[in-house]
Amino acid sequence: MYPYDSKCCLLWILLILNKGLCGSTCSPMVKENDSISLNCTAQMAKKSSWKLDNKVISTCLNSSSSCNVTNNDVFTANLHNEIHYLTINNAQRGFKTFTFFSDDVKVEACSCDLCVTSKPAKPTCQMPTLDNINTSLNIVCETSSVYPDAVCSLSHFNTGVPFNGKVWTATNRSGGELSNVSVKCFISIYLNDVSPSEESFRVSFSPTCNLNDGTYNKDLTSDSDFIPLTFKLPTVYPINCTDSEHTPIGSMATCRCELSDVGNPPGSANWYTDYGREVGIPDGRSSILTVSFNASDRTPRFYCRPVSILNTTSDISQIMFQPKFYCPPQSPPVFTVTNADIVDTKVLVTRDVNVKVSCHVGDVVTSVTLECATQMMTAVGQYASWTVKVNESIDGLSCRCTAKDEPGCYHQAAELTFTLIKDKDLTLQWLVVGLGTAGGLILIIIVSAFIIRRLIKKPAQQKDKTKTQNQYDNICNEESIYSQIYDNNDYANPTSHDQTVDSFDSIENDKHQRAMTK
Secondary structure (H helix, E strand, C coil), X not given: CEECCCCCCCCCCCCEEECCEEEXXXXXXXXXXXXXXXXXXXXXXXXXXXXXXXXXXXXXXXXXXXXXXXXXXXXXXXXXXXXEEEEECCXXXXXXXXXXXXCCCCCCCEEEECEEEECCCCCEECCCEECCCCCEEEEEEEEEEEECEEEEEEEEECCCCCCCEEEEEEEECCCCCCCCEEEEEEEEEEHHHCCCEEEEEEEEEEEECCCCCCEECHHHCEECCCEEEEEECCEEEEECCCCCCCEXXXXXXXXXEEEEECCECCCEEEEEECCCCECXXXXXXXXXXXXXXXXXXXXXXXXXXXXXXXXXXXCCCCEEECCCEECCCCCXXXXXXXXXXXXXXXXXXXXXXXXXXEEECCCCCCEEEEEECCEEEEEECCEEEEEEECCHHHCCCEEEEEEECCCCCCEEEEEXXXXXCCHHHHHHHHHHHHHHHHHHHHHHHHHHHHHHHHCCCCCHHHCCCCCCHHHHHCHHHXXXXXXXXXXXXXXXXXXXXXXXXXXXXXXXXXXXXXXXXX
């Protein structure tokens, strides 16, 4: 826009006679109720006049150098050195086109459109708001007492880059043609051009008569108050993160990055690799990172950064997560065999049998390899087996089982050696086994007899309530035994006599002899 110079409080309109033509320049702006002076020269004229909308408002005669006006309160006219002056003492909104005429036929009529304006009231602005996608900041300001129209502009003081955006106005003409109007200014600031900074801005309204030609009267500009505005990045912090020093291979390391401050405009959080690739999963105000062990990158680093539309390359607010994987304790492979026995790491076998050797790993591994002599087989997973035909040459044969995983964390091995049992060794072995079995049977018979004898008790319904359980448990206290005890031929009171093991033996012998006699 092109402001009108404030020093031209009085506009001099000069109509220059050149070869009988009248030339003039006219772009005046005047505040309502202020004064402005117009003039034009016609050296050969006897009579000249100024008209407003084709109505004569002043007439001057060169012969008498006198001038008359139609309204002394509004206009003043005079003639000096053949220059016809017209002063508008009180500019009114209805004043528009002023035209100069003379009786000199060589002078053409010239006109000037006057622009009468009013100073807008002090603007008021709403708090800035973001658009739906957080890429632009929208500002709405409004002013009143505008005539005939106004343009708005944005000015600011900042530490970042200048604002770029779009500005447009909307006029509300609710009254007549000469009434005041209210004007709204809509400003959209593109945030991708703005850096994090402390800003302050204001909106200015300037009156104009033509919104299209870009001219305005800067002396009649009204400014809003400065409005502070802070552009800042979001900040992030980690929560619920796996201990970076204690992540076993085979497990997942996780870390949640959450916004502690959403920033202005609001941003988000996300995880990135060292190479800038996005790896996080958005979850509301946070981003979740899930990492498994990668043998090609054993010490990965991940960064959670605040994401904002603002123009910045700062990484001050980012956080780093570096999981460290370790190999958990591993158990060695375990052997099992059929048709044979394992003693320590030796397989005891006899001739002419088929022995199935199996190897199993309890941990998760990639493959298991079983080697027996020149035979080798590799199975994917945790299990491998092989069948060995035993003959005379089997003595000293070894089987080796190895297992490993893809990350190289597990690499364990175990070994078995075959020992052929000879015939004499086999006989001795069966003898030992037989003796052991016989001894076990004898022991079982003795224990069983003792238990049966202990179970001989008086039936529950015949118990003497005056006796304790211990008396019943003691075989020496049973009444059937009392009647068999003799001491000095007194069997009226058998309980008063001492009872010994010898006594019981005598009783048993006596019973045996009676049975033989019968």
